[in-house]
Amino acid sequence: MKRLLSGWRALMLLLVLLSVWELYVDLGGADPLILPAPHAIAQSLFNDRALLWSNFLVTAEEVLLGITVAAIAGLGFAIAIHLSKTLRQAVYPLLVASQTLPVPIVAPVLVLWLGFGILPKLVVIALVSFFSIVVTTSAGLAAVDPDLIKLMRTFDASRLRTFRHVELPSALPGLFTGAKIAVTVAVIGAVFAEQAGASSGLGYLFEQSIPQLLTARAYAAVVILSGFAIALFALLTLAERLALPWAYEPTGERP
């Protein structure tokens, strides 16, 4: 019931914002070729549904695979810099630097190296989205109670077993948090990657629609991307609740 109510609130706010937007364009506030009205976008969503759908499937595949790569790479980096201080000192600044690379500059190089297939898209998506996973997961790994590490030492646990039984499980909520942040930027990454060289996908469609003055269709592509990001975010939230129920239970003891 509560959740239904919060859904209503989001919907109400959305309706208010859309109404303001619609009025603004209808009253001549902006050229519809630059900023299409919501009703025009809705029309395009319906009329171009086949085109949008086929391109969505391409982008969805890129994003899902890219996020998977990002999660594996992010978890790998987080574990590596957690276990080795030397590695942490050597690699962390470079990881931060990797986030400052402008994607429109990197993407053409990747296309040059990796061709026009899905590979450069996966690299771009992973590049823009893995960092949040590294940060939140390594924070989770580092936040383990030091007394718990001491306890494991008095149990003669090896570094690896302490990691496996204590540190890794307590870092999993961080992994999910990082992945939730990552899905939103992954969608943007997909658009940039497709603009650098692609023959299909919503980013490609977006790129093609603007010079053809089909602005409403370009916005329709963006609406689908937003909806996809929201759906992925919700899916991850649900998966987290199912996989890590303990992270949601009250930690306080019962009398």
Place this chain on the structure above:
Amino acid sequence: MIEAPVKERRELHGAEGVTVERVSRGFATKHGVVPALAGLSLRAAPGEIVAVVGPSGCGKTTLLELICGLQKPDDGTVRCDPAALMPQRDLLLPWLSAIDNAALALRARGVSRAQARDAAAPWLERFGLGGFEFVAPAQLSGGMRQRVSFLRSLLAGKPVLALDEPFAALDAITRAEMQGWLGHVLRSEPRTVVLVTHDVEEAVVLGDKVVVMSPRPGRSVAEMDVVLPRPRRRADPAVVELRERVFAALGVAS
């Protein structure tokens, strides 16, 4: 519960016991070295329960970490059978059930989950946790959590148990119950025990010997043997009298 025969008892509680001789230990801070222990000596014979009482911040936790080999003394010697720690807060892992928490020390040694559970199951039964094997720690009462925590340290199979204020976080009624319970368990499962506490009554009810520590930097200021039959009742005049002597040694007027 039946008391273990003499030979078996020796295997359970080891041969060396705990010997701490004139140990000093300090910690480097921004404001220079802060001494935690200054010439502390303490002896627990194999199978003996030594209760250590002292004011807050007298280095009691440092003492236990020295015994467990988690720290090295700056000066003096620590000789001791292998020891397992029971931390002050239960620190049960929220993603593991009661039985898997209890069996953590076995898993830490590489025992498979199934075997670790098989080994832990009869103990949960014995500790009044039967039927709660697969319950998450968040669903357990404070006393049950503490029993799982104690069992986890016991199943490490070490001759020495270093208990760090094990019942400090419990309410008074549960704490009294748990003290009685622990005394009962240690009679059937003898270990060399160093029990650090700020609860004087707990020290007198459970200890074979009570060691009183000075404020920081900690050293031993008094030692009292508790030669009273078990189980001890806290209202017993002999217990009350000893309690008052410990308070006096701590410098607390009663």
